[in-house]
Amino acid sequence: MLERLKAGVPAHLHGLLEANLQRIEAALAQVGEIPESLLEGLPRILIGSDYVCEQLQRQPELLAQLHETGDLWRRYAPGELRDRAAAALAGCENDTELHRQLRLIRRREMVRIIWRDLNRLADLEETTGTLTDMADTLIDQSLAWLHQQAVKRWGRPMGRDASGELVEQQMVVLGMGKLGAHELNLSSDIDLIFAFPENGETDKPDKNLSNQEFFTRLGKKLIQSLDNTTADGFVFRVDMRLRPFGSVGPLACSFDAMETYYQDQGREWERYAMVKARVVAGDQAQGAILFGLLRPFVYRKYIDFSAFESLREMKALINREVKLKNRDQNVKLGAGGIREVEFIAQAFQLIRGGRDKRLQQRELNRILPLLPECVGMPKQVVDELLEAYRYLRDTEHALQALADRQTQELPRDEQGQARLAFVMGELDWAAFSERLDGYRRRVSAHFAEVIAPAESEQASEETDRNADHWHALWDAELESEPAENYLRQLGFSEPAAALQQLRNLKQQRTVKMLQQVGQERLQAVLPKLLQAVGATDNPELTLERVLLLIQAVLRRSAYLVLLNENPGALQQLVRLCSASFWFADQLSHHPGLLDELIDPRTLFAPPDKAKLNDELRQVLVRIPEDDTEQLMEALRYFKHSHMLRVAASDITGALPLMKVSDYLTWLAEVVLDAVLEIAWRDMTAKYGVPQKSPGEPCDPDFIIVGYGKLGGIELSYGSDLDLVFINEADANLMTQGGKRELANPVFFTRLGQRIIHILGTLTPSGQLYEVDMRLRPSGNSGLLVTSLRAFEQYQQNDAWTWEHQALVRARVVSGSERVAQAFDKVRADVLGRQRDPEALKTEVREMREKMRQQLGTSASREGQEFNLKQDRGGIVDIEFMVQYLVLANAHEHPELLRWSDNIRMLESIEEAGLLPPEQAEELREIYKAYRAFGHRQTMQNQPTVVSGDQLGEYRERISDYWAQLMES
Structure with missing residues (x-):
């Protein structure tokens, strides 16, 4: 057998192979006749994992068990490991027995996982997923067992539910980092945070504790069950330093304390940690409530380009540590390593995750494939990053499988290098190094493109001098003569007027109250803005407009970072503000639209109506149907962003006037379609579906008719919508299927009111459209929604000539096609009659x-x-x-x-x-x-x-x- 195993193994590793084979002879003996499948897998284990050899030496029956049950050769079914662990822990009578069983489970599963990983019987996702499932299972099962023991000793920790009733509380254990993201490696520490719903006390009269003390003691017990090293080893090394206030903070915090901490004192790096956070054990329902409280801290509602700045700072700290500790050969922290791939994904999650919920996921291999659609990253780049990431993680696992040690350092000794190259399937160290270096170079290049140093760090000497000159003037309180000379050199024809605008900015209370980071961001972007503004044809007017926006975003200085990080966006801003006050005014009221300036492909390439409709549906489908507030905000952002795009195309001449009006009209029609759908869904969920005739539901047999500029396909930027609502349903019938039935006319009137509410309500993002209903039959004194028959009778018998003039420009813009065709016939009959x-x-x-x-x-x-x-x-x-x-x-x-x-x-x-x-x-x-x-x-x-x-x-x-x- 030895000679068979040596085949394919480099000669200088034969001695190691033979030594480790001797260590597991007893384990092989228990298998009996060695099957081909085991023989094929043995060389990589003997060369690649002293840890597995040691465990099989300590527990010889383990290999035979794994082989005979088939566990070595298959992927576990969902929940299988949890059931097995529950059975093993059910008979534990004390802490000692609990600790032993946890470690035996871990030993068995680690041997299995390493065998499958090194022999490529499992891919990366299976290996990290199984490791994470094992951690989740052992943490949760241990917590459940320890909680019951704690209750027997100190009573049940109690709190009150929404109705005020006393209920027992459970701990919520958050898994951070790789544990939270289902990405554990073979020898990961696990980062945990302990929380509980609310303060209170246990219900044992003689030995009661405060809830905080109860959960602190329970948390300590949990850490001991996982972290303590016994004769059977350990389960996981536990790190609690990510909790609020770090190692000096309380071990377990109430939800209120957690929310207050992150709201008032949470730091940027804690946001990145929370991106991957997940409830791994304890009360899952309460954990979901906790994440609802913390989500605003992690994902900002606005586009947050400060993430680049912070990630860059974190990467710089890592780089300094790498150099200080000579870690250039670290596949995680070194250049082109695992951390850089993670930073790329996290950057876009934090920048856009508040607005695009698809990015609010934890797993890197789910985030990266979304980036082409979400942020326009080329698919080839994503494919290269994923391929490199998998190779780097496989390398990391090969390093850790050797001795079950948390390391990402490449070996520097010849034998260590030879072992790693063999396990990774390469001929020798040179071949492995060449392949690994190729992946790392590609990662570094993509990382530099995404999280490159800010332009000020790479800027030309001229730009640097400009910035230095500006900072000196600002610090000197903008003295007239030197400041005016500086502005004159930049191209301002009336420097005194421009200087006064800058002084007004500096004197604003908001500027004076800015924290240091906000001051630094303002000072970083102002000289660049001034240089760009000075190059326009109307610099003083442009400066006035640009400063409107600057003043609007001072409290959210991440927008200043966006401009500083994106020279192209800054140039577009100045160019468009120079051409249009309206554009500047829109941005100052909706600064979140700054994100639209980044990509000229979308800014100057307006979509047709079909694409608009598809884009809006993709936005709305990701929002819960019952979350009307969020739906309304999404509609407003969609409308404002496309208004900005069409204005940019208009200003630059990319679209002629007629196409501008087409675009604005299509935009209104697409929004009206969505609003009608939302209003119809809301109304029918509450009142049921109105009946067109007995037993025949409406579908919806309702139309929105556009008059004026909307009807005439001539909408402009500030146009309101002249609308008329018409239905064709039997006025004597009722709705069916709802919690409360309504007469059809009442239903459609409320539907119309709902549509007007969604369109016209002022939210933090403004309103969609102002609606004018005065062109309906009988004007303001008429019904809000009229039947088609009543509309026809009014137009034929009672309408004034000016109302027929208005009807000339009327057309159906949303609703039932069948009723639309009937309306068109009525319109033709009314307008086509012979007149004097x-x-x-x-x-x-x-x-x-x-x-x-x-x-x-x-x-x-x-x-x-x-x-x-x-x-x-x-x-x-x-x-x-x-x-x-x-x-x-x-x-x-x-x-x-x-x-x-x-x-x-x-x-x-x-x-x-x-x-x-x-x-x-x-x-x-x-x-x-x-x-x-x-x-x-x-x-x-x-x-x-x-x-x-x-x-x-x-x-x-x-x-x-x-x-x-x-x-x-």
């Missing part, structure tokens, strides 16, 4: 005159000012002429009713021969020019009432056309 052209012209003209008097420029200012929309020759004149032509001619030309937007209606009017081509083309071009001018005014926060000498040629042409068509 002269009477129609008079009514349209009179309404237009009334609007001019009420909404246009007053007579005293006429000629001096021009209201782009309402004055003679303005936008509404064009709209009214189009509406007149449609209403007057639709009975002969039903194709005029196909579209609801003015541009395509003008095209239809031209095709019908109702206007000469050159006149129709001029009306279209002037209409687009007016709208483009209005867009620019909005973006610069300028009014749409301009001086009388502007747009004069356009106004005269439209006035002439009005006179020809409407006054002849």
